[in-house]
Amino acid sequence: MAVKKYRGVPYHLWNPFTVMDEFLPLLGIGPVVVTRGEGPYIFNERGKRFINGMSSLWNLAIGHGREELVEAATEQMRKLAYASCFRQVHPKAIELAGKLVEITSGNFEHVFLSSNGSDAVEAALMMTRQYHRQSPDMKDHSRYKIISLRGSYHGVSYGAISTAGLESNKAKFGPLNPGFVQIEPPYCYRCPYGKSGYPECGxxxxxxxxxxxxxxxxxxxxxxxxxxxxxxxxxxxPPEEYYNRVGEICRRHGLLFIVDEVTTGFGRTGKLFISEDWGIKPDILCLGKAISSGYLPLAATLATDEIYQRFDGEGNQFAYGSTASGHPVCAAVGLKNIDIIINEKIPENAARVGAYLKSRLKDMISRRKIIGDVRGRGLMIGIELVKDREQKVPLDKKDTFNIVVDTAILGLLVYCSDNVLGLFPPLIIDKDIADKIVEILDRSLETGIAAEIARKARLVKEFTASKLS
Ligand SMILES: Cc1ncc(COP(=O)(O)O)c(C=O)c1O
Known part of the structure; x- marks a missing residue:
């Protein structure tokens, strides 16, 4: 097959989660090739600016271009570019573990470092099975099943995709791991149990x-x-009560309660960690993404002392890890990023601006019939689009995607999953940027013939500009 070229350079890259046949013809259009970042914005090769309303892959908490992180990486690279944590250690890994214990709920004492969210989850799953296997109570040795929410996303390892239980994954990669069982998600807008709402649903x-x-x-x-x-x-x-209910059920039946805050962690929802003040604390906490604001790959799995103690004793170890576990440069950058998040009160900003943005989006519901639901917390907001609000008929994927293209043309990048638009802007945005987001969405969600013509005209203009470049 002939290799495509991008500006004369053969394109050999195989992009993750990307339909290459659809993607390659778009090279050069809109935000597909990103060349620069600045605060909450990214720029394409033509210098066009976009509000990074997805925080790239939801990770860019403090925005682009923070010199402190560049300096932290440079200094660490000069001093010690690499050392492993396999029967060896270095100061930054120790410091980072200490920092994570200090800023989480007080329930965790031990930190396993890794490079991405999938890895943090895989460590949690492995740790869980070994924990039970090493119980002094022989009856626990048969505990191996992991219950999860159907359609959840915990990453791409076999363990992680086995939690989601998706038929599409079974078809492509099956058989998935045995011992994974799903329950229906707490999706109130489309209750899988057919209930009309909380709290009547019990x-x-x-x-x-x-x-x-x-x-x-x-x-x-x-x-x-x-x-x-x-x-x-x-x-x-879910409603807040859900967390304690499921936590309590886990306790009563001797299950470990694993909470994956890879996306929600480090201020995204307006709190440093959404689970920090739950009555029933998780036994294992998975962190990633905003732990380094995406500047370098980093993730962590935190465990209670009770779990760690099961791995104590002669010859006993958690036989898991990879070359980059606890990488010193990533750890140094993570530490600096966490300092910024805390010192600059980033979660507080996410709570304040997020509440403002959500209320403005809710106001839009009366004007735009296409909006079925606005939900989420802090700067993690979902807008579910419908063809018919009464019947809650989901907007077609294709139409949702067209809206996403239109927001990009107007200078805003948003995430979309089927018929839901996701807003995950950097946590540093202010009310002016929130207003701009609303203004762009309002224009893109306008329906009717005139709006469609205007939208198509914007697409043609964008396409022509890219061809001229
Ligand atoms: C909740 C959650 N867990 C885990 C992951 C996997 O993280 P990564 O892509 O860094 O492997 C993701 C990624 O989106 C996520 O949203």
């Missing part, structure tokens, strides 16, 4: 966890894992 979605534990056999179940707000599925946020 949180049947949480009760489903207990029913499933019982039907699977309590002595076979090892853990329940969840995203506190499901990102990829469409910014699905």
């Amino acid at each position: 949180l049947e979605c949480a009760a489903a966890l207990e029913k499933t534990i019982e039907s699977e056999g309590p002595q076979t179940v090892a853990a329940f894992i969840m995203e506190p707000i499901m990102g990829v599925l469409g910014i699905i946020e």
